[in-house]
Each structure stands twice: as C-alpha cells, then as structure tokens.
Amino acid sequence: MKFARIYIQPKKITSSNLLLSFIYTAMLGDYILTYLGIHTFGVIEEANPLMVSVIALPFDRGLLIRVLTSLILVLMLKYVEKGLEPKPYRFILSIVLLIQAFPYAMHLMWICRYQICINILLQ
Template sequence: MEFAKEKSRKKVSTNTILNILFLLMIGDYLLTYLGMYTFGVVEEANCLMVWLMELPFWKGFIIRICIALVPILLLKLAERYKDPDIYMSILLVPLSIQFIPYIAHVIWIYKCLKV
C-alpha cells in the first residue's frame, strides 16, 4: 500500500513537470510572437523556428502546440523505462533549457515597459 502511494505521488509530480514544460513552450511562442508583431522589438533566434513565426498567428499557434507535444509525449513514454529518480533528473534538463528564452523575454519586456 505504501509503495502504491509513493508511486502515484511521483507520477503526479512528473505529470506536473511535463505540463509546466508544455506551458513554457507555448508561452515562449506567444511572447515571441507578441515581441515580433506587436512591439517589433525581437526576432526569432532559433533559425529552425523562423518559418513558424512567419505564419499567421492561429496557424502557427496550432502547429507550435503539435510541435511541443512531440517531446512531451516522448518524455512521457520514457517514464516507464527509467528509474523515478533518474527520470526526474532527465526532466530537469529540458525544463532548465526552456528557461533560457524566458531570460531574453524578460529583458525585452523590461525594456518596453521602461520606455
């Protein structure tokens, strides 16, 4: 009984991390689009994603959701094959990487609000 409680607690935790990762990916798209087309202060830094930012908002948004779901689903599938502690360490890598664009977003938002 105790093992089942511990396992379910870890599963909720990993699901929460995967949901946060997904929201960070979508939020990055929204902030980049806002910075490019509303404020005109940023450019897409990832050369593989420039084509996506050139699409109309809703079309690009739907495609970005689909693109973001791919690593999330792959990470979810990998969960059953890894030790829970190792899996949590693996999840911290993409989560940490996803914070990098947010540093740039904070900088341009600060500059826009400062002026």
C-alpha cells in the same frame, strides 16, 4: 507513560506529470511571447532557426504547429519514462525546464526594456 509519536513527513516529490505540464505550458508561453515581441511590438527577432518559419505564419496556424510539436515532445518524454527510474527521469525533465528558462529570461529582458522605453516616451 505515553510515548509521543513522531511523524516524519516524507520529502514531497514533484510528479513527472506536473513537470511535463510545466514543460508544455512553458513551450506555448515562449511561442506567444516571441510572437508578441516580433509582430506586435517589433522589438525582437526569432533566434531559433527552426522556428523562424513558424513565427512567420499567422498566429493561429503557428500556434497550432507549436501546440502539436510541444505535444509530440511531451508524449515522447512520457514514453521514455517507462524505461527509466523515477529519479533520473525527473532530473532529465528538470534539465528540459532549465533549458526552457533561458528564452523566458530573454523575454523578461525585452519586456523590461520595452516598458522602460514606453515610460521614457510618456514623460
């Protein structure tokens, strides 16, 4: 009699590098959406007092500053990884991503409102 082998698939663990990549991409995407909302469409204002002067710069200069600050943050988070256990470290990264989700919710609101306004004007 042959015994069936039961394979238990281990729970997939999200890589910390993948989470760091998401954080970096989210930060750059936030800058681009904010810049478009302020300078192209004129429908929002920058709510972060630390970013007001960066948003006021031309797009290429502001984006360069945002790339560098985002890279510094990601490198600092990567450096901290060495001193922490993997599970708490991924939890910290998840919290950072959750915080970054708030600006995206705000962007989604103004994009929807802007689209609704456009649709009303075109009717």
